[in-house]
Amino acid sequence: MNAKPFLKWAGGKNQILYELESRIPLEIRKSGIIDRYVEPFVGGGAFFFLIKNKYEIKQTFLIDINKELILAYKTIKKNPLELIQKLKNLEESFFKLSNKAKKGLFYEIRRLYNNHIKIFDYDNFNDDWIERSAFLIFLNKTCFNGLFRQNRKGEFNVPYGDYKNPKICDAENIIEVSNALKYSEIINGDFEISEKFIEKGTFVYFDPPYRPLNKTSAFTRYSKEDFNDEDQKRLAIFYRQMSDRGAYLMLSNSDPKNQNPDDNFFDELYKDFNIDRVLANRMINCNGDKRGKIKEIVITNYK
Numbered sequence: 001m002n003a004k005p006f007l008k009w010a011g012g013k014n015q016i017l018y019e020l021e022s023r024i025p026l027e028i029r030k031s032g033i034i035d036r037y038v039e040p041f042v043g044g045g046a047f048f049f050l051i052k053n054k055y056e057i058k059q060t061f062l063i064d065i066n067k068e069l070i071l072a073y074k075t076i077k078k079n080p081l082e083l084i085q086k087l088k089n090l091e092e093s094f095f096k097l098s099n100k101a102k103k104g105l106f107y108e109i110r111r112l113y114n115n116h117i118k119i120f121d122y123d124n125f126n127d128d129w130i131e132r133s134a135f136l137i138f139l140n141k142t143c144f145n146g147l148f149r150q151n152r153k154g155e156f157n158v159p160y161g162d163y164k165n166p167k168i169c170d171a172e173n174i175i176e177v178s179n180a181l182k183y184s185e186i187i188n189g190d191f192e193i194s195e196k197f198i199e200k201g202t203f204v205y206f207d208p209p210y211r212p213l214n215k216t217s218a219f220t221r222y223s224k225e226d227f228n229d230e231d232q233k234r235l236a237i238f239y240r241q242m243s244d245r246g247a248y249l250m251l252s253n254s255d256p257k258n259q260n261p262d263d264n265f266f267d268e269l270y271k272d273f274n275i276d277r278v279l280a281n282r283m284i285n286c287n288g289d290k291r292g293k294i295k296e297i298v299i300t301n302y303k
């Protein structure tokens with residue numbers, strides 16, 4: 001079995017994976033080897049797991065600003081077996097309950113998860129990491145729409161999902177993910193810290209949060225995870241600097257032209273690079289024809 005994302009994550013890249021894969025630099029496709037891979041906005045890691053299953057990657061650096069997500073990656077890397085045990089226990093308790101009590105358990109775990117934030121030691125690995133990661137996975141699998149959304153205080157605030165058979169413990173995949181993470185460094189922080197790991201020949205995939213199309217959210221930042229137009233500009237400067245180092249860079253984002261054909265925001269920021277527009281398997285509205293499909297942009301600094 002191949003490793004796949006262990007969480008459902010907003011902005012997951014499943015819909016354009018094929019388009020991304022077909023844009024992997026030719027040198028890498030020919031040799032089948034990636035000496036160094038860096039992903040500064042890893043999220044659920046759909047693209048990382050895809051290439052990890054197909055290429056030999058010698059060194060990997062995965063970065064994200066979300067500390068809960070990074071905590072779970074690190075736990076899976078370090079101690080998959082205890083995590084699986086915790087998830088199995090949770091799964092067993094959950095499925096024994098009536099529907100009403102299942103919902104009760106969800107809210108109890110959500111309450112504990114949020115209460116622990118203030119006292120949690122995110123810096124030093126200890127047993128609490130296993131419980132917290134198990135709670136995160138449990139909540140992600142049983143909440144509405146399977147997402148991870150936090151309020152400004154960092155509290156998880158998605159309601160119960162009421163799904164029939166959520167797969168709370170996917171033991172096989174957790175083992176595969178743990179193996180896939182063997183030669184990786186997993187780091188919590190802003191994308192700019194990836195600068196330390198990028199050198200000539202490094203393959204970097206950037207998947208920043210989508211650009212908000214409404215004016216207020218394009219300018220305001222409510223939490224650390226928010227990414228406004230200033231951040232998109234900061235990223236474009238970073239992209240150019242890393243390109244000058246001789247790294248292979250691929251970046252994806254939503255295409256603002258879906259909403260406004262005259263919006264040239266990314267075309268201007270990345271005017272010296274290759275900008276491709278690809279169809280994602282999502283609709284702007286439900287009419288199902290080609291014009292209704294959302295376009296995304298993929299930017300590379302190589303042909």
Ligand SMILES: C[S@@+](CC[C@H](N)C(=O)[O-])C[C@H]1O[C@@H](n2cnc3c(N)ncnc32)[C@H](O)[C@@H]1O
Binds near residue numbers: 013044046047190226
């Ligand atoms: C579009 S998602 C990535 C989705 C991912 N490719 C996947 O397949 O699930 C963007 C990610 O960027 C992270 N993020 C937001 N601001 C960031 C920043 N300044 N530096 C690094 N990561 C950031 C978010 O926490 C989120 O996980």
